[in-house]
Amino acid sequence: MRQIRGWLLTSLIASGAALACSSGGGGHEGGAGGGGSSTGGQTNATCTAGSSEGPVQAPVFWKNLRGETSWFASPLVVDLDGDGKRELVAAYYSLFVFDSEGQLLAKADDGDGRVYAPHVVADLDADGVMDLVMGNGKHVRAYEWRAGTLTAKPGWPVDTTTGGNAPEVRGLAAADLNGDGRLEVIATTTQTASTEDGGAQVFVISASGAPHQPPGLSWQAWPRYNAKTGPGNDADRNGQGHSGYGCFGLNVGVGNIDDDPELEILVTYDNHHLQAFDHDGVALDASPWFTNRSSDYSGQRLTWGQFIRWADPEVEAQHYHEHQGEWPHPKWAEWLQWTASPPSVVDLDGDGKNEVIGVPNVEKNEPYETQAYAVMALEGNHGDGSRAAMRKPGWESLPRGGRPISVSGYYPPGGIPAPVAVDLQGDARPEVLVSLNDGHLYAFDASGAQLWRFDYRFDKRVMYASEPVVADLNQDGSPEVLLTTFGAPDVKDSGHLVILAQNGALLFDVPLPNPGHNGNGNGAPAAPTVGDLDGDGALEIFVQTFDHGMDVFKVPGSGTDCVLWATARGGPLRTGQVSR
Numbered sequence: 001m002r003q004i005r006g007w008l009l010t011s012l013i014a015s016g017a018a019l020a021c022s023s024g025g026g027g028h029e030g031g032a033g034g035g036g037s038s039t040g041g042q043t044n045a046t047c048t049a050g051s052s053e054g055p056v057q058a059p060v061f062w063k064n065l066r067g068e069t070s071w072f073a074s075p076l077v078v079d080l081d082g083d084g085k086r087e088l089v090a091a092y093y094s095l096f097v098f099d100s101e102g103q104l105l106a107k108a109d110d111g112d113g114r115v116y117a118p119h120v121v122a123d124l125d126a127d128g129v130m131d132l133v134m135g136n137g138k139h140v141r142a143y144e145w146r147a148g149t150l151t152a153k154p155g156w157p158v159d160t161t162t163g164g165n166a167p168e169v170r171g172l173a174a175a176d177l178n179g180d181g182r183l184e185v186i187a188t189t190t191q192t193a194s195t196e197d198g199g200a201q202v203f204v205i206s207a208s209g210a211p212h213q214p215p216g217l218s219w220q221a222w223p224r225y226n227a228k229t230g231p232g233n234d235a236d237r238n239g240q241g242h243s244g245y246g247c248f249g250l251n252v253g254v255g256n257i258d259d260d261p262e263l264e265i266l267v268t269y270d271n272h273h274l275q276a277f278d279h280d281g282v283a284l285d286a287s288p289w290f291t292n293r294s295s296d297y298s299g300q301r302l303t304w305g306q307f308i309r310w311a312d313p314e315v316e317a318q319h320y321h322e323h324q325g326e327w328p329h330p331k332w333a334e335w336l337q338w339t340a341s342p343p344s345v346v347d348l349d350g351d352g353k354n355e356v357i358g359v360p361n362v363e364k365n366e367p368y369e370t371q372a373y374a375v376m377a378l379e380g381n382h383g384d385g386s387r388a389a390m391r392k393p394g395w396e397s398l399p400r401g402g403r404p405i406s407v408s409g410y411y412p413p414g415g416i417p418a419p420v421a422v423d424l425q426g427d428a429r430p431e432v433l434v435s436l437n438d439g440h441l442y443a444f445d446a447s448g449a450q451l452w453r454f455d456y457r458f459d460k461r462v463m464y465a466s467e468p469v470v471a472d473l474n475q476d477g478s479p480e481v482l483l484t485t486f487g488a489p490d491v492k493d494s495g496h497l498v499i500l501a502q503n504g505a506l507l508f509d510v511p512l513p514n515p516g517h518n519g520n521g522n523g524a525p526a527a528p529t530v531g532d533l534d535g536d537g538a539l540e541i542f543v544q545t546f547d548h549g550m551d552v553f554k555v556p557g558s559g560t561d562c563v564l565w566a567t568a569r570g571g572p573l574r575t576g577q578v579s580r
Contacts, residue, residue, distance in 0.1 A: 035402075039503040041443065041451035044426025045477030047562030052476040056499065056507055059541055059553035065102050067549040068092030069518055070526055071116045072250060072416055073134070074467075074568035075542045075550065077531030078121050080130045080145040086533050088542065090550060091115035091134050095143065097150065100534050102552065106149045113137025117172040117250050118526070118568040124174065124183045125207035133185055135169025140187050140205060155209025162200045162223065163193025171252040171342065173574045177204070177212070177263045177279035183573075184212045184279070186254065186265055188247035195225045195234065201244045202252075202267050204279070214280050221281035232282055239297040240306055242283065245271040248339050249416050250569065253576030255345025257354050257380030258284070264380075266345065266356055266576075267305075268338035274358055275305025276381070276389075284381050286389035290320045298323075304389045309336040311362050311374065313396045330368055336360035336376070337368070340414065342569065344576035346421035346430050348392060348446045353382045355392055359417035359434050362400065373417050373436040374400035375444060394447040401436030401453075407462055411489055412521030412546075415464035422470050422564040422578070424479060425451070425502055433481060435465040441483055443504060452504030458496060462488045465498075467527035467569075471539065472562035473555050478502055479564055482530065484512075484543055486523030492516075495523030497543055497553065516547035523547070527568040532560050539563070 065088075073091040080087045080097070087105065088098040094109035111134075119134040130145045131153060138160050142153035160167055171188030178184075185205040193199025200223035204212040211222045219232030225242040229235045234242040246269065253266040257276060264284065265277040276284040283303040290307060292300045302320070310316050311334035318325045328335070343358045356378045361370040377392040404414070415435050424431040429446040436442055439457040444450055457463040468483045480499055487494030495512035515522060529542040539558040543551045564578070571579030 035455070037453060037455045037504065037506070039452050039505050041431075041445070041503055042425040042427055043478060043502050046423050046426040046479055046564070047472055047477045049477035050475030050559045050561055052474050053557040054474065056474040056480060057556040058508055059497065059499070059510055059555050061513060062540065062552045062554050063102055064514070064548065065090070065098060065550040065552065067096060067544070068094060069114070069520055069546055070524070070544040071114055072526045072568065073115045073118045073544070074526040075529045075544055076119070076121050076567060076572050077529065077533050077542070078130070078572060081148070085535060086531070088533055089119065089121050089132060090544060091119040095119070095132060095134055095150065108143055108150045111136035111141060112139060113168065116168065116170045118574045120172055120174045120185065120574055121572045122174055122183055124185070126181050133172065133174065135172045135187055137168060138166040140169055140172070140185060140203070142209070153209070158203070158205050158209055160187060160189045160191070160203055162191060163198040165191060165193045165199065167191040171247050171250045173252050173254050173569070173576070175254040175263050175573055175575055177254075177265070178214060179261055182207050186252050188251045188267055190246050190248055192246045195227050195243050198227065200224055200226065201247050201269065202265070202277070204265070204281070212279070217280055219281070224277065224281050232280070237283065238292070238302060238306060239300045240292060240294065242303070242306065243271070244269050244273070250340070250342040250418060251338070253343035253345055253356070255354055255575065255577050257345060257356060259382055266343040268341050268343055268358060269305070270337070270339045272308040272335055272337055273305040274309065274338055274343065275303065276356070284388065285385060287386055289386070289390065291323070293319060293323045309360070309376070310334065311336060311398055313391060330364050331366050334362045334364045334371060336374070337363050337370070340416055342416065342418050342576060344419045344421055346577070348377060348430060350429060354380050356380065357419045357421060357432060359419050359436070361404070370404055372400040372402060372438065373404060374398035375419065375432060375434060375448070377448065399444050399448050399450060401440060401442060402438040404437040405439055405462055405464065407488070411519065412462065412464065412486055413525070415525070416467060418467040418569065420468050420470065420565050424470060424481070426478065433468045433470070435467065435483065437464060439463060441465055441468060454500055454504050454506065456483065456485050456496070456498060458485070458509070460487050460491060460494060462491070463494060464525070466525060469527055469530055469566060470564040471530045471566065473499065473539065473558045475557065475559040475561070477562065479562060480507065482528050482541065484524035484528050486521050486525045486546060489517065489519050489521055492522055494521075495545055497524070497528065497541065510553070512543060512545065512551055514548060518547040521546045529567040530563055531566060
């Protein structure tokens with residue numbers, strides 16, 4: 001098949017023709033990371049097949065919906081009022097709601113900054129009214145959908161200013177943490193004020209807009225960390241206490257990682273820490289295998305987020321378990337940095353016990369230099385907790401990519417290495433998909449072995465990719481993988497919609513039509529979203545860009561019965577698990 005570029009692309013869009021693709025997965029040589037694409041793994045049905053018309057058909061450009069600068073807030077397709085017709089909810093700096101034909105219904109533009117993290121759409125308080133929640137500058141804002149428009153929700157917005165500093169909300173999720181039928185909103189921020197100065201990075205907010213406070217506690221549950229001592233608090237936890245520093249990516253995931261019915265909150269920080277919280281704000285202890293080596297607290301237990309993770313398991317063993325050898329330092333040992341790595345929760349081996357997947361960058365030298373991005377799988381707090389926060393067997397040596405692509409300055413921003421965990425290949429075990437900022441999207445099996453990788457650089461020096469999404473596009477029961485690309489502000493052909501087969505082979509490369517110019521970047525940083533907006537039983541693909549609003553494509557021959565990971569962070573609750 002052929003690539004479509006320039007005037008030919010414009011001509012085909014004007015005539016409504018299908019956008020075709022380039023040839024299979026190999027061949028984009030050069031640039032950071034080295035090498036090209038590979039294919040691998042199995043090709044089995046994951047879902048029940050529908051009425052397939054044959055191979056996946058090329059997406060057809062439908063329309064462009066004008067917006068503002070997009071960051072990582074993937075749009076959502078949802079029926080807001082229960083009338084059987086779906087709406088499209090998009091977030092840029094303002095919140096937009098479109099009808100099933102793409103006509104603007106409402107817009108909320110009373111915010112104070114960009115919407116960086118994917119927004120949440122759900123009925124928070126189970127009152128039959130849908131709520132739309134976004135992190136907007138230092139605020140978490142919530143709106144109700146009433147009488148066909150957006151209305152500010154009582155009790156909101158929530159200001160995340162602490163320690164005298166006004167941060168930016170960059171992580172957002174929602175879940176019923178304690179099983180009472182109401183959803184809590186979890187927000188993480190870029191707060192850099194110290195805990196001692198009152199700074200806190202993690203907020204859990206009830207549907208009313210008040211801090212989540214389970215009954216019967218003797219301590220204030222949220223926000224965290226706090227500077228208070230005693231049971232339930234942070235300042236003297238395990239002697240050492242807690243400290244956090246800035247959550248600069250989408251840094252939050254939610255799931256059950258222990259044996260009680262309540263859900264846990266996973267948060268990654270910019271000080272090398274990955275923390276696990278109960279819904280009451282109390283951090284979970286890691287395995288007693290990890291103990292504090294500091295002379296002041298020697299031998300004391302550590303929570304998940306009280307110690308730096310190192311790439312080499314032998315370094316961790318000597319430092320945290322044996323308390324032997326030279327204290328590790330990035331001059332000679334690689335440590336893990338979680339600056340922009342949102343965690344996900346998944347049962348890797350089908351034993352009914354969830355693991356935590358994270359994608360830190362691996363740093364070494366002084367000043368620190370990122371060597372690669374790696375994938376880490378950690379066990380939960382199951383049973384007696386003896387394996388809590390320990391590496392999943394088979395994942396001791398971290399799967400990793402090549403040296404990441406670097407830019408001079410801040411734009412474009414690097415991609416968010418958000419892991420997607422679904423049964424992609426029909427082997428009844430989840431695969432892990434992630435873009436590692438080295439020019440490649442990777443697929444790993446449940447044991448950490450690399451199945452394939454796809455080179456998404458398209459001969460560009462600077463190119464990043466979105467979080468992937470997964471859906472069956474031709475109703476044969478075997479899902480495809482979709483991603484978008486983005487690059488430097490002044491390179492106007494960086495935006496692509498890419499569709500891959502189960503084995504990583506390239507099916508379609510669609511250059512985004514009519515690109516514009518934006519000083520933050522060119523192309524589509526947010527994960528694409530798949531859903532049936534117009535109610536015809538087939539899927540549309542929604543691609544939100546830095547530079548020219550949102551492109552919408554139709555997929556002939558597709559159906560809605562096998563959408564495994566529809567949008568950023570797995571669904572409208574953005575938990576890092578599939579949510580509906």
